[in-house]
Amino acid sequence: MSLLLNGIGELVTNDPVWGERQGDPGDRLLGIIRDAAVVVSGGIIEWVGPAADAPAADERRDLGGRAVIPGFVDSHTHLVFAGDRSAEFAARMTGTPYDGGGIKVSVAATRAASDDELRTLVAGRVAEMRAQGTTTVEIKSGYGLTLEDELRALRIAREFTPHTTFLGAHVVPPEYADRRADYVDLVTGPMLDALLTDGLEASPAAYVDVFCEPHSGHAFTGEEARVILEAGRARGFALRVHGNQLGHGPGVQLACELGAASVDHCTYLSDADIDALAAARGATVATLLPGVEFSTRSPYPDARRLIDAGVDVALASDCNPGTCYSSSIPFAIALAVREMGMTPAEALHAATAVSGRSLGLDRRVVAGAPAELAVIDGPSHLHLSYRAGVPLVRALDVLPSPMPGHAPTRGMPN
Numbered sequence: 001m002s003l004l005l006n007g008i009g010e011l012v013t014n015d016p017v018w019g020e021r022q023g024d025p026g027d028r029l030l031g032i033i034r035d036a037a038v039v040v041s042g043g044i045i046e047w048v049g050p051a052a053d054a055p056a057a058d059e060r061r062d063l064g065g066r067a068v069i070p071g072f073v074d075s076h077t078h079l080v081f082a083g084d085r086s087a088e089f090a091a092r093m094t095g096t097p098y099d100g101g102g103i104k105v106s107v108a109a110t111r112a113a114s115d116d117e118l119r120t121l122v123a124g125r126v127a128e129m130r131a132q133g134t135t136t137v138e139i140k141s142g143y144g145l146t147l148e149d150e151l152r153a154l155r156i157a158r159e160f161t162p163h164t165t166f167l168g169a170h171v172v173p174p175e176y177a178d179r180r181a182d183y184v185d186l187v188t189g190p191m192l193d194a195l196l197t198d199g200l201e202a203s204p205a206a207y208v209d210v211f212c213e214p215h216s217g218h219a220f221t222g223e224e225a226r227v228i229l230e231a232g233r234a235r236g237f238a239l240r241v242h243g244n245q246l247g248h249g250p251g252v253q254l255a256c257e258l259g260a261a262s263v264d265h266c267t268y269l270s271d272a273d274i275d276a277l278a279a280a281r282g283a284t285v286a287t288l289l290p291g292v293e294f295s296t297r298s299p300y301p302d303a304r305r306l307i308d309a310g311v312d313v314a315l316a317s318d319c320n321p322g323t324c325y326s327s328s329i330p331f332a333i334a335l336a337v338r339e340m341g342m343t344p345a346e347a348l349h350a351a352t353a354v355s356g357r358s359l360g361l362d363r364r365v366v367a368g369a370p371a372e373l374a375v376i377d378g379p380s381h382l383h384l385s386y387r388a389g390v391p392l393v394r395a396l397d398v399l400p401s402p403m404p405g406h407a408p409t410r411g412m413p414n
């Protein structure tokens with residue numbers, strides 16, 4: 001059964017083939033087709049182009065001039081957690097700085113939750129994301145911090161997405177506070193081994209991540225982070241890094257040196273960090289998480305400077321109970337445009353094409369690609385930041401099976 005999506009006022013394809021025909025730089029970057037149509041069959045895009053050239057299909061759906069975009073790729077989230085830290089947020093708004101110490105509160109609540117409680121919490125968060133246009137999500141562990149609790153978090157995350165990340169090195173848990181080296185040994189030995197019980201292909205984790213932050217007594221130093229990342233890489237895992245969130249530090253350069261798929265936060269960057277990121281273009285993406293700066297009252301990173309230096313810049317939500325309990329990519333886009341010097345086109349590209357690339361995904365709207373699309377209740381992608389805070393965008397249900405927004409216990413398709 002094929003479906004013709006017609007009446008698309010503006011289609012963002014992220015495809016340079018369409019982009020070459022455009023005069024406007026934003027339209028060129030996004031590969032925009034105006035008055036477009038898409039044919040979808042069995043959850044796969046069959047045809048993309050101007051509506052006037054569209055082939056016949058079994059069914060038609062008229063989108064009434066609305067804009068269609070690739071579904072957002074949220075490449076940095078911590079959705080597997082229980083408990084509430086809203087009081088910590090309130091304290092930050094009146095001046096208490098964030099240092100990662102509150103993570104232990106979420107660890108205690110998460111350890112105490114049952115599998116079903118965690119599963120229900122993740123399902124609700126995934127549904128919330130889909131209702132805001134996110135169709136692909138990465139999910140990290142990191143609120144278990146025992147071998148069993150980390151594995152449990154990853155297995156639950158896997159019910160929703162294949163893009164799972166082991167963050168056993170989130171912070172040193174309280175029971176290891178005065179023997180940090182033992183915890184690093186646990187992460188690099190038994191925990192990584194347990195991820196490989198049935199081999200790399202069957203591992204519940206696709207990536208190994210570390211919170212490298214010498215400014216927090218809770219997270220990991222550059223030396224510790226190197227040991228953890230090298231151990232992950234030696235076992236065949238791709239890497240991601242939390243780096244340079246609370247101050248200047250070694251995280252960004254370590255990530256670039258080790259070929260991590262992404263280094264995330266990048267709030268405090270030196271000239272040398274920017275040089276390293278620019279040299280790592282095509283390998284290491286800098287993922288900016290402006291919801292974190294918003295929720296921690298931190299300075300926003302200068303995305304304009306990064307893009308002008310040639311760095312691959314992605315945007316993600318970092319949905320988590322501590323630094324940003326927002327699952328909204330439109331919110332991240334609006335902040336990036338208003339506060340970080342990105343154009344609306346760059347911000348949308350960063351939250352789709354570049355965040356997708358950091359997960360090994362091709363986020364172009366082309367024939368043969370999965371029909372991972374979102375629709376904006378407005379005529380152009382500009383409305384994402386122009387109408388900030390208005391719930392205008394949602395995932396487009398053109399896939400064959402029910403999606404999490406409609407059946408909260410199901411996972412995202414990729």
Ligand SMILES: N=CN[C@@H](CCC(=O)O)C(=O)O
Nearest residue numbers: 103211242318320321322323
């Ligand atoms: N910075 C480290 N981890 C999370 C926050 C975790 C928390 O505070 O619960 C982040 O990405 O911001």
Ligand SMILES: [Zn+2]
Nearest residue numbers: 076078242318
């Ligand atoms: Zn994070």
